[in-house]
Amino acid sequence: MTASAPQIDPPFLGEPYLLTPGPLTTSYEVKQAMLRDWGSWDDDFRAMTRDMRSRLLALLGDGAGEYDCVPMQGSGSFAVEAMLASFVPRDGKALVLANGAYGLRSAQTLQYLGRDYQLLDKGDYLPPRGDEVAQILAEDPSITHVVAIHCETSSGILNPVEEISEAVYAAGRKLLIDSMSAFGAIELQPSQIRYEAMVSSANKCIEGVPGFGFVIARKEELEAAKGNSHSLSLDVHAQWAHMEKTGQWRFTPPTHVVAAFLEALKAHEAEGGVAGRGGRYTRNRDVMVAGMRELGFETLLQNRWLSPIIVTFFCPADANFVFGRFYDLMKEKGFIIYPGKLTVVDSFRVGCIGQMDENVMRQVVTAAKETLAEMGVASAAPPAAALEERAKLAA
Numbered sequence: 001m002t003a004s005a006p007q008i009d010p011p012f013l014g015e016p017y018l019l020t021p022g023p024l025t026t027s028y029e030v031k032q033a034m035l036r037d038w039g040s041w042d043d044d045f046r047a048m049t050r051d052m053r054s055r056l057l058a059l060l061g062d063g064a065g066e067y068d069c070v071p072m073q074g075s076g077s078f079a080v081e082a083m084l085a086s087f088v089p090r091d092g093k094a095l096v097l098a099n100g101a102y103g104l105r106s107a108q109t110l111q112y113l114g115r116d117y118q119l120l121d122k123g124d125y126l127p128p129r130g131d132e133v134a135q136i137l138a139e140d141p142s143i144t145h146v147v148a149i150h151c152e153t154s155s156g157i158l159n160p161v162e163e164i165s166e167a168v169y170a171a172g173r174k175l176l177i178d179s180m181s182a183f184g185a186i187e188l189q190p191s192q193i194r195y196e197a198m199v200s201s202a203n204k205c206i207e208g209v210p211g212f213g214f215v216i217a218r219k220e221e222l223e224a225a226k227g228n229s230h231s232l233s234l235d236v237h238a239q240w241a242h243m244e245k246t247g248q249w250r251f252t253p254p255t256h257v258v259a260a261f262l263e264a265l266k267a268h269e270a271e272g273g274v275a276g277r278g279g280r281y282t283r284n285r286d287v288m289v290a291g292m293r294e295l296g297f298e299t300l301l302q303n304r305w306l307s308p309i310i311v312t313f314f315c316p317a318d319a320n321f322v323f324g325r326f327y328d329l330m331k332e333k334g335f336i337i338y339p340g341k342l343t344v345v346d347s348f349r350v351g352c353i354g355q356m357d358e359n360v361m362r363q364v365v366t367a368a369k370e371t372l373a374e375m376g377v378a379s380a381a382p383p384a385a386a387l388e389e390r391a392k393l394a395a
Ligand SMILES: *Cc1c(COP(=O)(O)O)cnc(C)c1O
Pocket: 021, 022, 075, 076, 077, 078, 080, 102, 149, 151, 152, 153, 178, 179, 180, 181, 201
């Protein structure tokens, strides 16, 4: 650890740590930044919006000058919908690469929008690969856009967006990325990976509070998006054009959330930017996964696909293990975990993001150990069916 390593706050007023992928545990400074009111038209707030947009763009590194950042009111899904509606033209067709709930939600969004799409559904956790994408694009020349999920938060899998991007642009199509739970902790530099637009939100790896998302898109795409959107409030082009002209959001901005987010961006920079943030989350994951495996728990994914964002564990086969009770006892000890989202076997998830470091993760493992003992669970080993499921990943 370097001398400049961040000081991780203990939970505020004894509140539990949120081991969840956003909302997550934020710092005291981020909460404190909200103790003021701002006028949405005022110069002070306009300056905050400008500062926030340029700080976000700076996270792209080289090549950021070709992009612009457009914040959008609402939760992350609002920003995803805004991106899809604004950049997939009405006569376009999208290929959605799904391996979990968020990929499926993008497909559902396109359905609502009345945009033509094809779905590649890999199930709960298998990654969509570049060669599969290349094959589908070769077979269907009418596909104009590919939609990929960077970290599929429902399993925690880190999807191979680099090889997907190569396949997309080799076929002359365009890539849109839902990097909601990855941006800020995992690099997404246009000099390394090509894409037209990506989307993330305030309450994930930048560690702000919920209330808005943001679209980062190539300026050419923003120009060309005029008239595409079905929705007034979710029109990315209109929001961008208005912001460029007036410095203001079109409709009431989440002023306090923006103030908190700016504070979070400053802390992100002080931590060493994307590399620093990603490094802490990686240590969080490594310490937590090693400790849980020592207790007998097994991860759904092999190490290669584990993200530093959130990790899925199989529920133990032991009949004394009941997830609801495990959850309650963990909460009593100060840790809120997350239920699983797999269809075949029971699972739960532990997030690695938010104001937590490896020392907190060691306490999480200790809490899990004590909880198993209280429940009378002798072994945390998963049922055979879970391991059979997992073997499919290696196939
Ligand atoms: C969190 C998240 C979203 C957005 O979810 P909201 O609940 O609308 O904020 C979208 N995609 C991914 C991959 C996410 O992790």
